[in-house]
Amino acid sequence: METLFEKLWRTHEICQLSDDEFLVNVDRVFLHERTGSIALKGLAEKQIPIMTPESVFCTMDHIVSTRFGRTDATELIGGKEAIQATRAAAKTAGITLFDLGSRDQGIVHVVSPELGIALPGTTVVCPDSHTCTVGGVGALGWGVGSSDAEHAMATNSLPVVKPKTMNAVFTGETKDGVAAKDMVLKLISQVGARGGLGYVIEYSGPAVQSLGIEGRMTLCNMAVEMSAFSGIVGVDEHTIDYVAERRYAPTGEQWEQAVSYWRTLHSNENAQFDESVEIDCNDLEPYVTWGTNPQQAIPINEKVPDPEELTDPAERELAVRSLTYMGLNPGQQLSEIPIDVAFIGSCTNSRISDLRAVAEVLAGRKVAPGVKAICVPGSTAVRLAAEAEGIHEVIRSAGFEWREAGCSLCFFAGGESFGEGKRVISSTNRNFEGRQGPNVRTHLASPIIVALSACRGYISGS
Amino acid sequence: MNDLFQRHTGIAAPFMHDNVDTDTIIPSREMRSGTKSGMSDGLFADWRYTNRQSRELNPEFVLNQEAFRDASILLTGRNFGCGSSREHAVWALREFGFRCFIGHSFSSIFAHNCVRNGILTVRLGAAQLQQLVSRAVDPLQSNQLTVNLETQQITVDDQIIQFDYPQRLRGLLLSGLDPIRYTQRLQNELDAWRENDMKVRPWLYGYGK
Numbered sequence: 001m002e003t004l005f006e007k008l009w010r011t012h013e014i015c016q017l018s019d020d021e022f023l024v025n026v027d028r029v030f031l032h033e034r035t036g037s038i039a040l041k042g043l044a045e046k047q048i049p050i051m052t053p054e055s056v057f058c059t060m061d062h063i064v065s066t067r068f069g070r071t072d073a074t075e076l077i078g079g080k081e082a083i084q085a086t087r088a089a090a091k092t093a094g095i096t097l098f099d100l101g102s103r104d105q106g107i108v109h110v111v112s113p114e115l116g117i118a119l120p121g122t123t124v125v126c127p128d129s130h131t132c133t134v135g136g137v138g139a140l141g142w143g144v145g146s147s148d149a150e151h152a153m154a155t156n157s158l159p160v161v162k163p164k165t166m167n168a169v170f171t172g173e174t175k176d177g178v179a180a181k182d183m184v185l186k187l188i189s190q191v192g193a194r195g196g197l198g199y200v201i202e203y204s205g206p207a208v209q210s211l212g213i214e215g216r217m218t219l220c221n222m223a224v225e226m227s228a229f230s231g232i233v234g235v236d237e238h239t240i241d242y243v244a245e246r247r248y249a250p251t252g253e254q255w256e257q258a259v260s261y262w263r264t265l266h267s268n269e270n271a272q273f274d275e276s277v278e279i280d281c282n283d284l285e286p287y288v289t290w291g292t293n294p295q296q297a298i299p300i301n302e303k304v305p306d307p308e309e310l311t312d313p314a315e316r317e318l319a320v321r322s323l324t325y326m327g328l329n330p331g332q333q334l335s336e337i338p339i340d341v342a343f344i345g346s347c348t349n350s351r352i353s354d355l356r357a358v359a360e361v362l363a364g365r366k367v368a369p370g371v372k373a374i375c376v377p378g379s380t381a382v383r384l385a386a387e388a389e390g391i392h393e394v395i396r397s398a399g400f401e402w403r404e405a406g407c408s409l410c411f412f413a414g415g416e417s418f419g420e421g422k423r424v425i426s427s428t429n430r431n432f433e434g435r436q437g438p439n440v441r442t443h444l445a446s447p448i449i450v451a452l453s454a455c456r457g458y459i460s461g462s
Numbered sequence: 463m464n465d466l467f468q469r470h471t472g473i474a475a476p477f478m479h480d481n482v483d484t485d486t487i488i489p490s491r492e493m494r495s496g497t498k499s500g501m502s503d504g505l506f507a508d509w510r511y512t513n514r515q516s517r518e519l520n521p522e523f524v525l526n527q528e529a530f531r532d533a534s535i536l537l538t539g540r541n542f543g544c545g546s547s548r549e550h551a552v553w554a555l556r557e558f559g560f561r562c563f564i565g566h567s568f569s570s571i572f573a574h575n576c577v578r579n580g581i582l583t584v585r586l587g588a589a590q591l592q593q594l595v596s597r598a599v600d601p602l603q604s605n606q607l608t609v610n611l612e613t614q615q616i617t618v619d620d621q622i623i624q625f626d627y628p629q630r631l632r633g634l635l636l637s638g639l640d641p642i643r644y645t646q647r648l649q650n651e652l653d654a655w656r657e658n659d660m661k662v663r664p665w666l667y668g669y670g671k
């Protein structure tokens with residue numbers, strides 16, 4: 001009666017190192033120019049070779065410019081040097097680089113499943129905390145530091161403390177306009193920012209099964225916002241259809257072998273989890289954050305909570321600090337707060353299905369005067385697909401700026417920013433203080449809510 | 463950098479917030495160098511400075527206070543180091559002078575990064591933690607303590623607090639052995655595992671070719 005996680009673990013366990021620590025095989029390593037180049041440099045300095053360079057990939061996403069006509073130049077001080085150093089290090093190391101100008105370039109967690117590098121039943125690590133995104137295709141991905149990335153490249157393995165399992169069951173059926181983002185924000189608000197600490201979260205239930213693979217990636221992407229080791233979803237026929245004919249996916253006889261194994265990658269009936277939590281999706285509303293941590297999320301039609309009503313003193317202190325930073329008052333109606341910026345992008349919500357949903361909202365509408373609106377596709381392939389479908393025209397003519405692929409304004413690295421104190425409705429994953437720029441106030445929401453709010457000029461669900 | 467940790471005596475500063483994320487420990491804009499050093503100036507930049515350009519110190523912030531300026535041990539709340547996996551957070555803390563964190567719980571990526579950089583994370587229960595905090599903020603008592611990984615003990619004056627620490631990681635820290643070298647000693651296991659896996663999962667090794 002194994003869970004999906006136990007199956008994945010069993011396939012990758014090499015040996016036990018201590019009580020609860022095991023050496024597990026790492027099938028694929030992904031790097032990006034922000035932290036990956038440091039790992040490559042670290043190995044080179046120690047003169048330790050990469051064990052199998054063909055299983056290591058690198059992309060340019062974090063600090064590259066997302067403006068059309070981009071070059072290595074970026075607004076970040078030292079950014080150009082970092083980009084060029086990564087290119088040189090990747091070449092020396094003999095790993096595959098998805099460079100600027102390549103149609104394979106994009107945000108690491110978007111391109112890794114898109115290219116079939118993160119496959120069902122594989123383990124993937126990257127020096128980036130949102131590596132758990134690949135759980136959407138039934139891969140086990142987790143974020144590591146640069147030193148562990150060096151370890152993974154040198155040995156194809158990592159020591160891991162075996163996590164416990166949590167089953168997050170989403171029952172019922174979501175209403176129109178309610179997205180995967182709302183499901184996961186609701187879960188985070190329920191279990192809290194550290195609710196997943198020490199766990200791998202399996203998202204299950206009818207509402208997860210009826211999501212497309214890209215929606216499942218949105219769920220898994222935010223597992224780390226609960227401090228979970230990772231997030232995963234069982235493999236079904238949708239997964240196999242998604243993976244078919246991806247560039248690095250197996251072909252011919254190997255495809256058949258892989259598929260028959262992948263069909264076993266789901267939790268067995270009556271499998272035992274260490275923990276479980278249920279979310280009823282029947283009356284789920286769109287969720288939006290009001291504070292500076294993803295757990296501070298509420299249904300869009302509710303009021304900003306009063307910290308005085310919180311019983312835990314630490315939570316109360318955090319809530320007070322959050323409200324001050326966000327410039328909000330307790331009892332304020334969330335859906336009437338004016339916004340300065342609407343941002344669509346990031347490894348959470350920048351895939352083609354997200355952009356289609358956005359275009360559907362924006363068709364025939366205009367961004368409200370005074371609102372700056374930006375849309376950044378997650379990968380060059382997503383951008384090209386959107387342009388082929390004409391979606392980008394809808395998005396652009398509504399008043400959104402259309403960009404090249406990358407992380408862009410999901411985080412602030414010292415380059416481009418929305419401006420001091422601006423209020424942003426954002427399809428990203430982190431609303432931490434300063435995350436999107438100095439004193440920038442971030443409200444996390446689904447792409448649909450971002451698009452609707454952009455047109456209204458305030459946080460809006462219609 | 464020396465990745466050894468055996469025993470350390472230093473000043474403990476209280477920083478009892480929950481869910482302190484690594485964006486707070488080192489904001490992305492402060493990660494300027496493409497190396498592991500030069501990071502400590504940006505440590506806790508949003509809390510430490512009132513003006514981020516002129517680097518004017520915020521007198522309210524604990525590490526700017528006379529008593530804690532030279533702290534090398536940080537007392538922390540729940541889930542310290544959550545969020546981004548950036549090892550820069552640990553590099554910045556180490557460069558600033560921190561060798562040990564004593565807290566309620568730590569994000570797992572952060573705790574891993576600490577071991578890799580010769581820093582000890584000690585988990586204590588709320589009552590014991592509170593005791594250390596009360597001492598640290600009491601001007602009539604010394605805010606120094608000693609953390610000994612060999613004996614797994616924290617010593618404050620004549621009082622001893624015992625703590626648990628995973629056995630293997632303890633060995634790594636005590637010996638300063640590079641984890642890569644540790645794993646490479648298991649090369650035979652790694653090779654045997656791989657040889658078998660290539661039969662079990664041949665589809666993994668084709669890379670679409």
Ligand code: SF4
Nearest residue numbers: 130346347407410411
């Ligand atoms: S899009 Fe944002 S969260 Fe995702 S990898 Fe890039 S910076 Fe990190």
